[in-house]
Amino acid sequence: MGEVPHLTTALGGPLLQIEKHLLQHQTKVESWFRAQWLQTPAPFYASVDLRNAGFKIAPVDTNLFPAGFNNLNPEFMPLCVHAAQMAVERVCPSANRILIVAENHTRNLFYLESLETLRQIFDTAGLDARIGSLREDIEQAITIDLPSGNTCTLAPLTRQGNRIGVGDFSPCVVLLNNDLSAGRPDILEGLDQQVIPPLSAGWSDRKKSDHFTHYQAVAAEFAAQIEIDPWLVSPLSLQCGDIDFMNREGTDCLVKNVEIMLGQIQQKYDEYGIDKPPFVVIKADSGTYGMGIMMVGSAEEIANLNRKQRTKMSSAKEGSKVNNVLVQEGVYTLETWGEDHAVAEPVVYMMDHFVVGGFYRVHTGRGVNENLNAPGMHFEPLAFVESCNTPNKTNAPDTLPNRFYAYGVIARLALLAAAREVQI
Amino acid sequence: MGEVPHLTTALGGPLLQIEKHLLQHQTKVESWFRAQWLQTPAPFYASVDLRNAGFKIAPVDTNLFPAGFNNLNPEFMPLCVHAAQMAVERVCPSANRILIVAENHTRNLFYLESLETLRQIFDTAGLDARIGSLREDIEQAITIDLPSGNTCTLAPLTRQGNRIGVGDFSPCVVLLNNDLSAGRPDILEGLDQQVIPPLSAGWSDRKKSDHFTHYQAVAAEFAAQIEIDPWLVSPLSLQCGDIDFMNREGTDCLVKNVEIMLGQIQQKYDEYGIDKPPFVVIKADSGTYGMGIMMVGSAEEIANLNRKQRTKMSSAKEGSKVNNVLVQEGVYTLETWGEDHAVAEPVVYMMDHFVVGGFYRVHTGRGVNENLNAPGMHFEPLAFVESCNTPNKTNAPDTLPNRFYAYGVIARLALLAAAREVQI
Numbered sequence: 001m002g003e004v005p006h007l008t009t010a011l012g013g014p015l016l017q018i019e020k021h022l023l024q025h026q027t028k029v030e031s032w033f034r035a036q037w038l039q040t041p042a043p044f045y046a047s048v049d050l051r052n053a054g055f056k057i058a059p060v061d062t063n064l065f066p067a068g069f070n071n072l073n074p075e076f077m078p079l080c081v082h083a084a085q086m087a088v089e090r091v092c093p094s095a096n097r098i099l100i101v102a103e104n105h106t107r108n109l110f111y112l113e114s115l116e117t118l119r120q121i122f123d124t125a126g127l128d129a130r131i132g133s134l135r136e137d138i139e140q141a142i143t144i145d146l147p148s149g150n151t152c153t154l155a156p157l158t159r160q161g162n163r164i165g166v167g168d169f170s171p172c173v174v175l176l177n178n179d180l181s182a183g184r185p186d187i188l189e190g191l192d193q194q195v196i197p198p199l200s201a202g203w204s205d206r207k208k209s210d211h212f213t214h215y216q217a218v219a220a221e222f223a224a225q226i227e228i229d230p231w232l233v234s235p236l237s238l239q240c241g242d243i244d245f246m247n248r249e250g251t252d253c254l255v256k257n258v259e260i261m262l263g264q265i266q267q268k269y270d271e272y273g274i275d276k277p278p279f280v281v282i283k284a285d286s287g288t289y290g291m292g293i294m295m296v297g298s299a300e301e302i303a304n305l306n307r308k309q310r311t312k313m314s315s316a317k318e319g320s321k322v323n324n325v326l327v328q329e330g331v332y333t334l335e336t337w338g339e340d341h342a343v344a345e346p347v348v349y350m351m352d353h354f355v356v357g358g359f360y361r362v363h364t365g366r367g368v369n370e371n372l373n374a375p376g377m378h379f380e381p382l383a384f385v386e387s388c389n390t391p392n393k394t395n396a397p398d399t400l401p402n403r404f405y406a407y408g409v410i411a412r413l414a415l416l417a418a419a420r421e422v423q424i
Numbered sequence: 425m426g427e428v429p430h431l432t433t434a435l436g437g438p439l440l441q442i443e444k445h446l447l448q449h450q451t452k453v454e455s456w457f458r459a460q461w462l463q464t465p466a467p468f469y470a471s472v473d474l475r476n477a478g479f480k481i482a483p484v485d486t487n488l489f490p491a492g493f494n495n496l497n498p499e500f501m502p503l504c505v506h507a508a509q510m511a512v513e514r515v516c517p518s519a520n521r522i523l524i525v526a527e528n529h530t531r532n533l534f535y536l537e538s539l540e541t542l543r544q545i546f547d548t549a550g551l552d553a554r555i556g557s558l559r560e561d562i563e564q565a566i567t568i569d570l571p572s573g574n575t576c577t578l579a580p581l582t583r584q585g586n587r588i589g590v591g592d593f594s595p596c597v598v599l600l601n602n603d604l605s606a607g608r609p610d611i612l613e614g615l616d617q618q619v620i621p622p623l624s625a626g627w628s629d630r631k632k633s634d635h636f637t638h639y640q641a642v643a644a645e646f647a648a649q650i651e652i653d654p655w656l657v658s659p660l661s662l663q664c665g666d667i668d669f670m671n672r673e674g675t676d677c678l679v680k681n682v683e684i685m686l687g688q689i690q691q692k693y694d695e696y697g698i699d700k701p702p703f704v705v706i707k708a709d710s711g712t713y714g715m716g717i718m719m720v721g722s723a724e725e726i727a728n729l730n731r732k733q734r735t736k737m738s739s740a741k742e743g744s745k746v747n748n749v750l751v752q753e754g755v756y757t758l759e760t761w762g763e764d765h766a767v768a769e770p771v772v773y774m775m776d777h778f779v780v781g782g783f784y785r786v787h788t789g790r791g792v793n794e795n796l797n798a799p800g801m802h803f804e805p806l807a808f809v810e811s812c813n814t815p816n817k818t819n820a821p822d823t824l825p826n827r828f829y830a831y832g833v834i835a836r837l838a839l840l841a842a843a844r845e846v847q848i
Contacts, residue, residue, distance in 0.1 A: 027551060034512075034513060
């Protein structure tokens with residue numbers, strides 16, 4: 001934990017410019033955010049994957065059912081506890097029992113560590129917190145030993161009338177940590193208890209393209225406030241519908257949009273003097289876990305997809321089919337860590353509208369233009385060593401608290417986009 | 425900062441009992457507090473002096489204009505920043521400029537360090553924060569170099585119509601860090617800007633006896649919730665009015681109340697098997713800075729006060745006269761630090777209803793029954809090494825996070841009493 005990520009400083013200019021600019025306009029940034037949260041309350045919690053290309057910092061994924069709490073710096077647990085208290089007060093001040101509804105992949109010990117860390121945050125905040133599972137093969141509570149030495153207890157969800165619980169534990173609040181990729185389970189429909197985030201925020205209803213449409217608007221408003229080019233904080237996005245990769249149907253739109261997108265990126269690269277080949281990321285519109293994601297550097301690659309690639313793009317988590325895809329500007333990750341220059345991608349965690357921490361996904365075997373959150377891939381978590389809310393204007397913009405502040409700003413822009421997206 | 429206070433563990437029993445009890449009932453404690461804050465919003469900020477006698481932990485002073493922010497552990501700055509953001513959002517979400525109104529003792533560098541630390545908390549939270557002075561001899565902004573290497577800039581307050589500011593800085597919010605012992609300044613009356621805490625919370629209006637009357641009620645309600653004797657968390661209190669120490673008038677009431685109080689304490693000591701002589705603290709009802717405070721072990725001491733003692737009791741800060749006094753149970757400080765067993769008194773800091781840190785006043789030259797916050801006295805600040813909001817039920821109750829949690833609970837009881845006291 002003590003080690004500080006070695007950050008690439010070779011490409012100085014524009015990187016420092018963004019961070020310096022955010023610092024210089026910090027009061028404006030923060031008062032703008034305060035006004036935004038009054039209009040659109042933040043989701044209960046979220047994590048945002050960022051890519052820092054040096055010349056731009058942009059979100060590439062916003063998770064409303066975040067895992068990975070175990071990767072946060074334990075020193076910042078007090079921040080999580082404060083923020084969890086705030087978040088609970090905001091949605092249900094009288095709550096004293098909270099039920100966390102888990103994902104179904106119960107064999108992933110990393111995920112169970114995250115669940116238990118999340119449970120402990122609420123426990124420490126003075127709430128009785130339990131974890132419930134939707135899995136039908138869990139018929140009674142099971143306790144799993146974790147590598148950290150903790151244990152995680154999963155109990156089967158039961159429903160009586162319009163209330164769910166585990167055993168005789170009847171919670172005031174139901175907190176979803178299951179992204180509903182497999183659909184909205186009947187057991188969660190029409191509950192008298194408050195369900196947060198709402199079921200409609202799950203991937204069964206949500207689309208990445210909606211999120212990024214909101215993000216473009218948020219980024220444009222924000223950029224106007226502090227007078228920057230919105231491109232410096234947002235990835236260009238287009239979308240295509242009715243695609244059937246297996247039968248090669250609907251790919252014309254994809255080929256066209258990839259061409260358009262590569263052209264747009266090149267234009268921006270020319271404007272800023274970036275000497276790198278543009279690339280595009282194609283994502284299943286409702287996918288998650290890095291499934292149904294593909295990087296391409298030219299439109300021809302779409303036409304030439306082999307069977308394996310087409311199968312991969314056709315299936316998302318839990319077997320759901322990919323029909324709509326998001327065509328998004330690829331953002332290089334130019335932060336590296338260690339002597340081997342392992343690629344590092346920051347992930348920022350928020351509760352209510354507070355940034356509570358983050359970590360880097362560090363991966364030695366991947367390139368700067370590859371997705372670091374792919375199925376089965378291994379990454380080393382590297383907790384942020386400083387909080388994201390203590391910028392210091394008198395220090396250099398690329399010192400850690402200032403870089404982390406910049407990450408916290410961009411992550412909150414994505415949080416605001418998600419807030420608008422799920423607003424009822 | 426790294427050193428951990430050595431805490432006396434000799435008197436195990438009842439100390440551990442209170443702390444264990446608070447831990448065991450943490451969920452109840454926290455949900456009770458949540459419900460209380462809904463009914464009575466917390467003051468913007470406060471600090472509470474506690475005394476830990478081993479067999480009881482009680483607040484002895486609640487400061488609604490806290491100084492000493494410079495004594496907090498810098499590691500917990502992120503907590504302060506979060507809480508300051510919350511506090512500002514609660515009272516004035518659209519604010520982006522805040523003016524701190526300072527005390528008049530501008531030569532006290534420790535105070536100026538605290539002011540500047542407070543200013544930096546708001547600055548880091550993304551507010552434009554300045555410091556204004558009421559002193560008439562400050563005719564233009566002065567910048568003072570501080571021992572920490574920081575500087576503190578004090579500017580003269582100016583009023584235009586119903587708004588105050590410094591120079592061309594016109595704040596949305598006016599934050600008092602001046603306790604108004606010298607009275608309510610005309611320049612602060614009838615402002616269009618929000619003034620927090622309200623002028624009525626200053627010592628020109630406030631009485632310690634009111635605070636402790638509210639505290640008794642809060643402690644009784646709290647104790648009933650978790651089924652403890654309220655005496656374990658509160659000092660007994662009585663009051664006397666119309667006292668003129670110089671002319672020895674009105675001291676009959678004092679003699680009588682000291683006798684009653686000593687009897688009541690002895691009864692409690694007998695009940696709990698405490699083998700120590702009871703003592704009583706006599707405090708000016710509107711005093712602060714430890715002025716107008718006296719410890720007595722018998723009623724005779726009142727009759728035999730010498731001229732120096734009477735003079736001391738007659739004058740409080742900035743020459744205001746003492747008329748009403750609070751007769752309060754003396755609470756031993758049985759926490760000591762280091763090999764010399766220096767007496768240590770915890771001070772807990774809060775913003776909104778969040779505990780943001782604390783420190784020990786450590787004093788080698790004082791006894792366990794003496795006031796550690798007296799005029800001209802020197803203390804060593806010893807920052808809490810852990811936050812107050814990460815209790816761990818699986819650890820021993822006297823481990824640091826758990827002890828600090830207990831302090832945070834008692835301090836918040838005093839905060840709640842203050843909230844009820846200043847409620848408009």
